[in-house]
Amino acid sequence: MTRFVESTITFPYKRSLGPVIGAFMSALTDKRILGIRNGAEVIVPPMEWDPRTGAELAPDFVEVGPAGTVESWTWVPAPSVQHPLDRPFAFAFIRLDGANTPMFHAIDATSPEAMADGMRVAPRWRGVREGRINDIVCFVPGEQSEVEGTDAGAQIEPVVLMEYLASITYVNPVSPTLDRVVDASRERRLLGQQCPVCGRIYAGGRGHCPIDAVVFGIDDDLDLPQTGTITNFAIVTPTQYPGQTETEPFVRAFVLLDGVEVVLGYQPVVELPYTDVRVGQRVAAVWASPAEAVDTGGQMGGTFGQLIGWMPNGEPDIENPDLVNRIF
Ligand SMILES: [Zn+2]
Structure with a gap:
């Protein structure tokens, strides 16, 4: 269902x-x-x-x-x-x-x-x-x-001023693929899907290949590597609108996973001050403990399931000027 x-x-x-x-x-x-x-x-x-x-x-x-x-x-x-x-x-x-x-x-x-x-x-x-x-x-x-x-x-x-709070509520179906990705994240696994036609690998629970219009089944699942390289990032300085819980600047980074052509967008970084984030930095996935249940359902970017974010894994930076062009 x-x-x-x-x-x-x-x-x-x-x-x-x-x-x-x-x-x-x-x-x-x-x-x-x-x-x-x-x-x-x-x-x-x-x-x-x-x-x-x-x-x-x-x-x-x-x-x-x-x-x-x-x-x-x-x-x-x-x-x-x-x-x-x-x-x-x-x-x-x-x-x-x-x-x-x-x-x-x-x-x-x-x-x-x-x-x-x-x-x-x-x-x-x-x-x-x-x-x-x-x-x-x-x-x-x-x-x-x-x-x-x-x-x-x-x-x-x-x-002289009008204050206005625009608000939209919408309902999205959750694909069976996303359900499997979230389930896998409870076991600290990063699950992706590989298109059986073009071979491209997708993360984040996307239920289909947008190029071939193939709907993924369970046979297309594969485990993704949990290390990668930051290709791009944005520093977000929060303004205090209603519902904003962040008070200090924070980073959303793009992470190119090792060995697969997959870039995860808008990922939080952990134990990494926003002033220290660099393109080429090596990072590893950080998972919530079972006690800290999170489910941001971030189909459109962000984390999903028990993935909290990414932290430096101690490896030397990768020097590659093409990294900054990798946002997809
Ligand atoms: Zn495809």
């Missing part, structure tokens, strides 16, 4: 909003929606440049809405955690009164039957507003704005 591994990747960022988006976000905290004048038109949300010509727009803001008219919509029957509402709702293009362009937002309607092009909607504001687009929880049918909970009032300080 195929196993699956669920992974979540999150990446935070901050962006400075600038004079136009900053003014828009600041006004949201005061329950006001601003557009920007572009000739005879009013663009909402405001843009810094004319979308047709690219010409810079003067910061000539116009308050619009807050009510508006639905121009088009789509129903979301099963919201995900990242949607603005936790129950079925509509996404819609809403042209706020006084605007010439529609704004994209959610509408809290009871059913698709409650939705129609041309219907009137008004914002439901968050009680505590921070200068984000979701200061508007959603729009609701009718002419009347509302506030969710107690109205905490406008922010005094202008909103």
Whole structure:
């Protein structure tokens, strides 16, 4: 039976909003929606440049809405955690009164039957507003704005930065090959697969040869050497984003295994300060003791199973200028 591994990747960022988006976000905290004048038109949300010509727009803001008219919509029957509402709702293009362009937002309607092009909607504001687009929880049918909970009032300080945490969760099947590689690692064996067609050897549990499209079976397994040479490395200086557990610079190295044309990418080094890592350095695999169970499942690089990383094995460096070209 195929196993699956669920992974979540999150990446935070901050962006400075600038004079136009900053003014828009600041006004949201005061329950006001601003557009920007572009000739005879009013663009909402405001843009810094004319979308047709690219010409810079003067910061000539116009308050619009807050009510508006639905121009088009789509129903979301099963919201995900990242949607603005936790129950079925509509996404819609809403042209706020006084605007010439529609704004994209959610509408809290009871059913698709409650939705129609041309219907009137008004914002439901968050009680505590921070200068984000979701200061508007959603729009609701009718002419009347509302506030969710107690109205905490406008922010005094202008909103100049937006902090955002993007997050994606995905599920990958684990190939039987990777299962065997992880099982072998519990016995401190580095298992690879040799393509029966082209003879290339792969590590890391890849389940097929990408050149011949051969799916590997158990007969293609072979034990790989546990010594190799560093061909390339990167020093990673961690920034303290959420979930980052490293605080000091660390190395990810590419290791060319002895006697096989296999390069393992993004390998940790052990008992080797990042300032001392060199191309040509000889290293050997370091395995976790059975007590220190690790399974990083690193199909896309990194270690796998009980392999912790690589440490110097005391042999003299290999002098070969071609090593630096070996990253695959
Ligand atoms: Zn092949």
